[in-house]
Amino acid sequence: MTDAERLRANLVDTLTAEGVLPDPAWRKAAEAVPRELFVASHFTEVAGSNPTSYRVTHPDAPGWLEAVYTNQTLITQLDGRADPSDAGDQPVTGAPSSSSTLPSLVLGMWQQLDVEVGQRVLEIGTGTGYSTALGAHRLGSENVVSIEVDPGVADRAKRAVTAAGYAPTLVVGDGLNGHADGAPYDRLIATCSVRHVPMPWLYQVNPGGRILVTLTGWSFRFGLALLTVTGPGRATGRFLPGYTSFMVARPHDRPPRQSLWLMPGEERPTRIDPALIGDWTGGWVAQLAAPSAEQLGMGGQQILSDVATGSQARTALSPDGGWTVIQRGPLRLWDQVESAIEAWQAAGSPHQEGFGITVTENGQRVWIGDEDGPGWDLPV
Numbered sequence: 001m002t003d004a005e006r007l008r009a010n011l012v013d014t015l016t017a018e019g020v021l022p023d024p025a026w027r028k029a030a031e032a033v034p035r036e037l038f039v040a041s042h043f044t045e046v047a048g049s050n051p052t053s054y055r056v057t058h059p060d061a062p063g064w065l066e067a068v069y070t071n072q073t074l075i076t077q078l079d080g081r082a083d084p085s086d087a088g089d090q091p092v093t094g095a096p097s098s099s100s101t102l103p104s105l106v107l108g109m110w111q112q113l114d115v116e117v118g119q120r121v122l123e124i125g126t127g128t129g130y131s132t133a134l135g136a137h138r139l140g141s142e143n144v145v146s147i148e149v150d151p152g153v154a155d156r157a158k159r160a161v162t163a164a165g166y167a168p169t170l171v172v173g174d175g176l177n178g179h180a181d182g183a184p185y186d187r188l189i190a191t192c193s194v195r196h197v198p199m200p201w202l203y204q205v206n207p208g209g210r211i212l213v214t215l216t217g218w219s220f221r222f223g224l225a226l227l228t229v230t231g232p233g234r235a236t237g238r239f240l241p242g243y244t245s246f247m248v249a250r251p252h253d254r255p256p257r258q259s260l261w262l263m264p265g266e267e268r269p270t271r272i273d274p275a276l277i278g279d280w281t282g283g284w285v286a287q288l289a290a291p292s293a294e295q296l297g298m299g300g301q302q303i304l305s306d307v308a309t310g311s312q313a314r315t316a317l318s319p320d321g322g323w324t325v326i327q328r329g330p331l332r333l334w335d336q337v338e339s340a341i342e343a344w345q346a347a348g349s350p351h352q353e354g355f356g357i358t359v360t361e362n363g364q365r366v367w368i369g370d371e372d373g374p375g376w377d378l379p380v
Contacts, residue, residue, distance in 0.1 A: 004036055011071065012030045015103065028137075033164060038100055040160075042056075042100070043084060043096075044075075049091065051093050054092055055087075073101050083156070097250075099128075105244065106130065109191075115139065118143070122188045122205075123146040123189050126148035127153065127191055133161050144168035145185070146169070146171070147174075154170065183205075184209075185206065186206055188209070192214075194249050197213060197359050199233060202229055202233050208228065210229070210237075211229065215378070218292055220245075221283045222284070227357065236356065236358045238353065238356045254294065257294070262312065266326065269318065269323070281344075289340035292379065294307060304333040304334065311327075312327065340374075354369065364380055
């Protein structure tokens with residue numbers, strides 16, 4: 001047994017013991033696909049750097065193979081252009097834009113998709129190709145179509161997938177448009193996050209088929225949803241337990257941040273503890289209420305800045321020990337967030353698994369409890 005095979009087996013054993021791999025067929029896929037082919041080099045964060053910087057870890061570096069078979073995300077591109085081969089020996093800065101997602105999440109999502117042999121799958125976001133290869137091993141290459149927007153990333157993925165012995169259909173293009181030439185599909189899985197479910201997906205997946213996708217906004221709060229297509233242009237589903245996050249699909253990403261100036265405005269006491277929107281689900285609810293706002297701050301000192309209108313809300317400690325909020329601009333962001341948080345609390349403050357989503361040609365709505373419960377429209 002080679003070092004790679006031994007480390008791969010150890011990782012699979014660990015994931016199985018943790019309950020990540022209950023399906024023996026997906027366990028066999030994890031045992032078979034050599035992750036080292038898909039992350040020949042990657043960026044490693046320099047501890048304590050500010051702004052965050054990265055060094056390149058090459059295959060000849062000590063501990064490289066151990067890192068590949070650790071349950072962690074490995075960054076393979078910065079700023080939508082820089083891959084490890086472009087970087088020298090000095091640290092570089094940038095925003096991660098492509099990666100090999102931690103294996104537990106990739107394998108967990110494939111199993112949550114509940115896909116069977118013989119069903120056809122469209123994968124949005126080929127990335128390194130590791131997830132694509134897992135799907136091809138489990139379902140057969142002929143049943144997997146994967147689309148990647150970045151030509152350089154797609155080329156590297158194609159070489160790795162081929163080297164691993166698989167031959168799925170690999171497409172370069174905007175995954176938000178799906179891939180109509182290969183439709184219809186029985187399942188769709190997205191390895192990027194989106195602000196709303198792209199309508200072409202709902203016409204390319206068969207009625208009764210499923211879509212697994214992570215929803216987000218410009219505060220970068222995330223919720224993983226499993227939807228069932230009920231007809232052309234229509235779907236409904238629920239958000240799943242746990243904590244999932246993915247890089248945002250590039251057309252849905254936030255515009256470049258401008259300088260933030262905190263300006264005077266109308267001040268009043270808050271009705272909620274501002275720290276609630278620092279919570280995973282509380283922040284998600286706040287984002288639903290103000291989907292084009294960016295959230296900054298920590299604890300009780302929170303700042304919301306609306307990217308679209310320039311509206312602002314910020315909280316501050318009041319002399320009596322409570323919290324006040326200062327708002328300005330055409331949107332009263334904190335008013336929107338307060339009402340949403342209060343509705344969530346009235347429903348028992350459920351985690352995201354207590355939320356659902358309905359998608360039609362006329363709009364997309366996230367709701368609590370059931371479709372008649374409180375809810376918020378997604379920006380489309």
